[in-house]
Amino acid sequence: MTKMTLKTEGDTHIIVTRRFAAPPEAVYRAHTDPKLIQKWLLGPEGWTMPVCINEARPGGKIRYEWTNGKGGAFHLTGEYLELEPYRRIVHVERMYLPDPTPDNHIETRFDADGTGTLMTMRMTLPDAQTRAAMLATGMERGMEASYVRLEGMI
């Protein structure tokens, strides 16, 4: 029931879906309340988010800074475009690694699904090339492909 799906649409979209046991209000809050975001939007084990700016209003800024406490750090910036409380969020974001990644335009929907929520995230990359790059590294078929490839290099 909680399994995540990830598929492509057209030339530039990536669609992610995930079911949650909580109602849309709670899932939406967990995406817009900095105190809640800092508890889960952390990436790999051992990382924390000391800086979490999330101005949940149209034009509001997003800035997340992560650290692993051992000198590793990176950050993300973004801007909110539209918000429909408990239903839908539209924002744009890019990561700095340290060079900025291409802008990712993301529409996130929170639909009631029984007593839970079906969340659908629709990412739009700037062009087919950028998405092709994502697919080429095995995103479409899952990470197995990527791990197999890394093993092949060692």
Add this chain to the structure above:
Amino acid sequence: MSSTRLNLDAAFSALADPTRRAILARLAKGETTVLELAKPFDMTQPAISQHLKVLEDAGLIVRRVEGTKRPRRLAKAGIEALDQWLAMLRRTLEKNYDRLDEVLATIDRHKKGETR
């Protein structure tokens, strides 16, 4: 090993071509000569060499000199750097959502606690 410097833009452009993705997939299995790399494709060796140059310039593959041969292999640093942000998405999402499940369960418990 020749030095590799990943150029993200060049790497994305390089990966946008299906032949070059197929070449990378083949190289994932190990070092390969240009002749072997050209085999599965209906292409001349110069055409393959051109694709290899694009991949090399993008920091995704490296060459080695072995007599008259120039076998190619994946540039670990380049591929890893690309993977760092490309793979981050899926891996991070899965991990994050597992954690979010726990956060949501906590909120739910608090709520129930408050109404009692």
